[in-house]
Amino acid sequence: MRHLVNPPSRFHTPGCYPTRKPRMKSHPKRSDMVHYFDEARVQQLLSVTDLLQGVREALVALTLGQVVQPLRMVMPIGEASADGLLFLKPAQLGDALSTKLITLVPGNAQKGLPTLLSTIVLMDPATGQTLAVMEGNTITAMRTAAASAVAADALVPRTPQVVAMLGSGVLARSHAQMLRAVREVSEIRVWSPTAANAEQCARDIGGVACSSAEQAVRGADIVCTVTNASEPVLQGTWLKPGAFVAAVGAPRPSWRELDDAAMNHWVVADQREAAEKESGDVLLSGAPVAAEIGDILCGRVAAPPAGTTIIFKSLGQAVEDTVAARLVYRAALAQEARA
Known part of the structure; x- marks a missing residue:
């Protein structure tokens, strides 16, 4: 029987040493305005290849203790039945800080609405300033699947x-x-x-x-x-x-x-x-x-x-949202710089 000790991957992983920080790319100069991205814009900007690589690096960084990420907060929501949940998921990796607000309402399926809805706020950890607010359903779906694929x-x-x-x-x-x-x-x-x-x-x-x-x-x-x-x-x-x-x-x-x-x-x-x-x-x-x-x-x-x-x-993991949101933001800035 062939043993897969450490199978090759098409995605590069940073060296596994606690003292090494994930490689951060410098991003284009940003304006002071807060960007807003709806789902359609997120879909345009989020690259599958970049997301797979980003999630892979984030999962390694999480294991190596290079991510600041508390356990998610969960709160019941709803009116009569209170069958919904609100999740709050913050994380910081390097120069990226984000928090995601997620609602899970199973009863939405009967109303023709998504059972999961989310919003992500991306911030500058050096100043605390908000950089972007983006609808989070596409990122949630894509980064979740990216983790499974990795x-x-x-x-x-x-x-x-x-x-x-x-x-x-x-x-x-x-x-x-x-x-x-x-x-x-x-x-x-x-x-x-x-x-x-x-x-x-x-x-x-x-x-x-x-x-x-x-x-x-x-x-x-x-x-x-x-x-x-x-x-x-x-x-x-x-x-x-x-x-x-x-x-x-x-x-x-x-x-x-x-x-x-x-x-x-x-x-x-x-x-x-x-x-x-x-x-x-x-x-x-x-x-x-x-x-x-x-x-x-x-x-x-x-x-x-x-x-x-x-x-x-x-x-x-919240850090997956963080790296995905940063990818979207940087892609938007790069497009603006080329315009």
């Missing part, structure tokens, strides 16, 4: 992959895009509790809709759980040996997407502390976190042997 790039064989998407929302679409940026994808299967949503998503991403989660997962190489579920939707008995699972949903200590059998595998997290304090999948299963993905990216921890079933538990 982890897959480090841990998944370089062969055509069959992908299963459990969930049919914006995160399913962004994961399809980002995974195709790092691997050849031979098939994408989509499942949703609402069949019409699965069919529409499958059309949008060039996949095929499945009538059950099990049908989507059986035989898949990569499984992405991108749902609003609070109870498990993925059973470990469905997973093929050596599968890679990007467990993205269930952001609360009492919520789960994966059952105990699924969690009884090699677990790697975007951040250990967040996984051990905020992830219901980790807390309720008692599964140990073997490593942070940053440890593997910089070579401090070896990847598990080929054929190991891997669970990548992603909580979505």
